[in-house]
Amino acid sequence: MLDWLELQGARELVPLVSVIGGVIFLTSIIVAGHWEKVRRAETQARVREAELALKHDLLECGMSADDIVRVIEAGQKKAAKDAEDASEPSAAAK
Numbered sequence: 001m002l003d004w005l006e007l008q009g010a011r012e013l014v015p016l017v018s019v020i021g022g023v024i025f026l027t028s029i030i031v032a033g034h035w036e037k038v039r040r041a042e043t044q045a046r047v048r049e050a051e052l053a054l055k056h057d058l059l060e061c062g063m064s065a066d067d068i069v070r071v072i073e074a075g076q077k078k079a080a081k082d083a084e085d086a087s088e089p090s091a092a093a094k
Contacts, residue, residue: 051072058068 055068055072058071063071
């Protein structure tokens, strides 16, 4: 391997290194994109499991279906409001 490198000039190695670097870069971008999709799916699955566990606990406590719906909707509204508040710039930052 070193013999081959010694025979090649620096000008001939630059394109080879560039191509290899580009392939590695593109591969890492593709892997990162798929990794993000997997992580989002895992997070959504955990949220669904937590919601199902909450519903199950509320049923065991003897709550009616209407009460459970109100509790779930209130939690979703609060989460949406919290997300909205977090996205707005605070008065202290102005």
